[in-house]
Amino acid sequence: ARQLHGKRRPYRATDLARYMYDEKMTPQDALKKWRGEEDLDEEMEENIEEDDDTFFHRSGKDADVETGEDRYIPRFDYKDLAAKWSAEDSLEMLRKRFATANLLDENDGG
Amino acid sequence: MADQKTQFLRFKGHRGFTQRLVLSTLTGKPIIIDEIRSNISSTHTGLAPHEVSFIRLLESVTNGSLFDLSRTSTRLAYQPGLITGTVPGVNASAAGDVIEHTIEERNTRGISYFLIPLALLAPFSKAHMNVRFSGPGVITSATHGTGDISVDTFRTAVLPLYGLFGIPPARIELRVLSRSCPGPHGVGGGGVVEMRFASQVRLPKTLHLNRRPGRIRRIRGVAYCTGVSASHNARMISAARGVLNPLVSDVHVAAQYDPAPLVGDTKTGGKKKIGIGFGLSLVAESSADGVLYAADVVAPPGGMVVPEDIGTQCAYQLLEVIAQGGCVSAASASTVLTLMAMGSEDVGRLRLGREVLGREETIKLARDLKTFGASSWGIREVDDEADETGDFIISVKGTGVGNVGRKVA
Numbered sequence: 001a002r003q004l005h006g007k008r009r010p011y012r013a014t015d016l017a018r019y020m021y022d023e024k025m026t027p028q029d030a031l032k033k034w035r036g037e038e039d040l041d042e043e044m045e046e047n048i049e050e051d052d053d054t055f056f057h058r059s060g061k062d063a064d065v066e067t068g069e070d071r072y073i074p075r076f077d078y079k080d081l082a083a084k085w086s087a088e089d090s091l092e093m094l095r096k097r098f099a100t101a102n103l104l105d106e107n108d109g110g
Numbered sequence: 111m112a113d114q115k116t117q118f119l120r121f122k123g124h125r126g127f128t129q130r131l132v133l134s135t136l137t138g139k140p141i142i143i144d145e146i147r148s149n150i151s152s153t154h155t156g157l158a159p160h161e162v163s164f165i166r167l168l169e170s171v172t173n174g175s176l177f178d179l180s181r182t183s184t185r186l187a188y189q190p191g192l193i194t195g196t197v198p199g200v201n202a203s204a205a206g207d208v209i210e211h212t213i214e215e216r217n218t219r220g221i222s223y224f225l226i227p228l229a230l231l232a233p234f235s236k237a238h239m240n241v242r243f244s245g246p247g248v249i250t251s252a253t254h255g256t257g258d259i260s261v262d263t264f265r266t267a268v269l270p271l272y273g274l275f276g277i278p279p280a281r282i283e284l285r286v287l288s289r290s291c292p293g294p295h296g297v298g299g300g301g302v303v304e305m306r307f308a309s310q311v312r313l314p315k316t317l318h319l320n321r322r323p324g325r326i327r328r329i330r331g332v333a334y335c336t337g338v339s340a341s342h343n344a345r346m347i348s349a350a351r352g353v354l355n356p357l358v359s360d361v362h363v364a365a366q367y368d369p370a371p372l373v374g375d376t377k378t379g380g381k382k383k384i385g386i387g388f389g390l391s392l393v394a395e396s397s398a399d400g401v402l403y404a405a406d407v408v409a410p411p412g413g414m415v416v417p418e419d420i421g422t423q424c425a426y427q428l429l430e431v432i433a434q435g436g437c438v439s440a441a442s443a444s445t446v447l448t449l450m451a452m453g454s455e456d457v458g459r460l461r462l463g464r465e466v467l468g469r470e471e472t473i474k475l476a477r478d479l480k481t482f483g484a485s486s487w488g489i490r491e492v493d494d495e496a497d498e499t500g501d502f503i504i505s506v507k508g509t510g511v512g513n514v515g516r517k518v519a
Contacts, residue, residue, distance in 0.1 A: 012491075078427075099397055
């Protein structure tokens, strides 16, 4: 509902083009803004939480340096994924991306 | 050339480390990276073992590179040299034609952390780029904590993409001589991997992957077990098939079983088995040329998972990656975008899914590329009325960096 109240439609190409090269924004903020997820107050809150997190990591014996590392495989919540992909309708949505043995088996030149 | 000596490009933070060094090497622009983990914790400031190892790797495949590291290693100044590749008698033994790169045992990253940037440098190298990774830190599998892809995914989902740039993948060879999963606590391994990259080009051409990503024709994959019962492979495969078979009938997963590698133990002087584990790598091939989606799941180093879970998780991850759409998945997006930006001075187009484009890594790459003098990306939505995927078309103009070594030759 919050997204509808926002002035901008989320996921607009022109927005991303602007945010992407705005060096004042961290990439996280730019992405959040692009998705239309948060307004600024929430961002602030989240930042504070993140600070808390790092504080705890700091006191822990083994540092979780990996929390801020580059990843090639994005993090997935496998419980969510399992729920999503065992549901019949999401599988049906994806089925059209597959060349299964239906009407489009032969003539899908891409 | 003269003014390059003084003009450093400045960066901050430890993210995108290999990417920045690679771009610096390719464009020949010296860089300074500041504040490397300076505020993360008091015990882990500065460069991590894998980053130091990457610096050493870069040093051995180039000639004339200068690294200047501050005392706390939170600041790195780098002046790139020429990418020479393997020169027998200089950086490789006179008889052999391969650079030996030893990765120390504290390394936590999968070997693809090194292979992906190295493969980006290799087409621009003067001579063939043959590197063998060995030592007590080589992890050939995917990694659980750090999110690296496995060698199998690298070979089957990243390397084929080089063909689209006019870099023949037939002359790129990746040999996995010994497999290893991450050791205890995700640290170390005992694998041996050799990459022979013999397709050097003058200038990679750009690519146009802006059409429909096609339909998934078939799924290939590799299930690997090191040091655990070989039946884990069959269990992972059947679980993954249970998810995927209703969607696509052509699923073929190879099973790879290896005994756990032995590495020398520095404490006792004996040898110990390391890198025990199992994992699954799946690649979905589309009917469109060069469209590959990859998924990778490995058992965490602590164990306590059953192979069936790994199999289904990997299958679900693959479905998610396919659903994200676009023509390249997150694992290979940086490779493709970097090669496009470094290639011929031509506008290439790439179709990316919303989730792939909206990753921090992608945004960082865009910013870094711009800092290195490449032009900004053009971004627009796919304007196809029959299309509701929400994908984006990225236009990247190449900088025509090309191969400095070849220019002279």
